[in-house]
Amino acid sequence: MSRSSTLILFFTAIFLQSGAYGLTFMLPRLFSSFGASEKVVGVMLLVTTLATIFTVYFAGHLSDMLGRLRTLGIACFAISGSLYLYGSVSSVGISLVLASVLLGFGWALTYSLAPIVLTRLVSAAERVRFFALLSIFVMAGFGLAPVLASLLEKFGYSIRDAFYVTSAFCLISAFLFLSLDKPIKSHALNPAPEGSSRITWASIVAVLKSRALLPVIMVCLGASVFSGxxxxxxxxxxxxxxxxxxxFLVYTMTVIVFRLLLVRFKGGKNPYLTIAILQYLMCASVVLFIVSGGSALLYVVVAILFGLGYGVSYPILVAMAANDAEEHLGPQTLQLFALTYFVGVFGFPLIAGWLIVEIGYTPLLIIVAVLAAVEATMALRRAIVPSRKRF
Structure with a gap:
């Protein structure tokens, strides 16, 4: 199998399993079908967060034993089972908890290990380009999943059917990852065996003392904004x-178009300044959404600005995390990056769900705008004072 064919199949597998996360946006709608509120959505995503944190810590240990591609295959089987359970539940109970645990387990492995696999196939100079491609396929998957759910509802199917269909996609993804084990090893830039991916307390301390600490913190804030x-x-x-x-359609198309343009862009002379500008746009989109009311036109503008701000800054931030990492701590840095991402993307909805039920969603959106401004300002500070060790 050629390197191009290997990459195409790898990105296809990423796309097929990424719809699972997009369906978490449909959980409020799914849960309402059996009388559960946004608070329950937040609690179940908290369960997912705990499973994710536990899994990310041991992801390296598991991949060292089984190999990264086999571990990715197992992860997709878990995600498939999770979506099937979500689609079949009719009340709050153990099945819902198990579905949330399986989602956290599977998504933690795919999100933390996929970039590490990609770094074996591309050089440091190509990272922004290929991380942008990776994020395009991820975004296409979870951005189009809600659109698929909406279309199924319009054709007379239920929201549950979207979970079943995406569960089947994840099974295909699992088999693709398993089939890519040998091809990816044969096309690795470094023919030596894979380095250790496991996280230890010593490696965590080392990452926290490095320049990579800033993007690790920033991605948590950005994920909170995204999930909020x-x-x-x-x-x-x-x-x-x-x-x-x-x-979701406008947001997804905006992200895909601009990330395709980013494929040839390396972040500019000062990547953190680029990130800061984009994230201030992200903040502006949330502020506009607060005041836009029921305007369909402004709703589209909000989606475009958010897609440009968050969607384009994210792959640059991933590349900065990889580049700021100590060379021997690359896999551990990317896994911690994934860990803090999950804390934001699955943990913040617990706060968001409580706010919506108790005091309404406008205070939530104000908090989201503040978090976006803080993240953008952190990037701006690194851009202005790039020589600082961590901040």
Whole structure:
């Protein structure tokens, strides 16, 4: 198998399993079908967060034993089982908890190990380009999953059917990853055996003392902003009389188009300045959403600005985490990067769900805007004072 064919199949597998995360945006709608509130969504995503944190810590140990591609295959089997359980539950109970645990386990492995696999195939100079491609396929998967759910509902199917369909996609993804084990090893830039990926307390301390600490913290803030605006988008849209699929479709297409342009862009002379500018746009999009009311036109503008701000800055931030990492701590840095991402993306909805139920969603959106401003300012500070060790 050629290197190009290997990469195409790898990105296809990424795309097929990425829809699983996109369906977490549909959980409020799914849960409402059996009388559960946004608080329950937050609690279940907290369960996912705990499973994710535990799994990320041991992801390296598991991949060292089984190999990274085999571990990715196992992860996709777990995600498939999770989605099937979500689609079949009719009340809050152990099946819902198990589904959340399996999702955290599977998504933690795929998200933390996929970039490490990719670094074996590309040089440091190619990282922004190929991390952008990786993020394009991830974004296409979870951005189009809600659109698929909306289309199925319009054709008379239920939201549960979207979970079943995506579960099948994840099974295909699992078999693709398993089939790529030998081809990826044969095309690795460094023919030596894979280095250790396991996280230890010593490696955690070393990463926290390195320049990579900044992107590790920033991704947590950005993930909180992302989940705050996206996980309850169906709630926001229903309240304002808008069509949630419009937001996800416009957002996804914006991200894909601009990340395709980013494939030839290396972040500029000062990548952190680029990140800061984009994230201030992200902040502006949230502020606009707060005041836009039921305007369909402004809803589209919000989606475009958020797609440009968050969607384009993210792959540059991943590349900066890899480049700021100590050479011998690359896998551990990327896994901690994934860990803090999951803390934000699965943990923040617990706060968000509570705020929506108790005091409404406007205070939530204000908090999200503040977090976006803080993250952008952190990037700006690194851009202005790049020589600082960590901040």
């Amino acid at each position: 605006l996206n996980n309850f988008q169906t709630v926001f849209a229903d309240d304002r009389g808008l069509e949630y699929s419009t937001f």
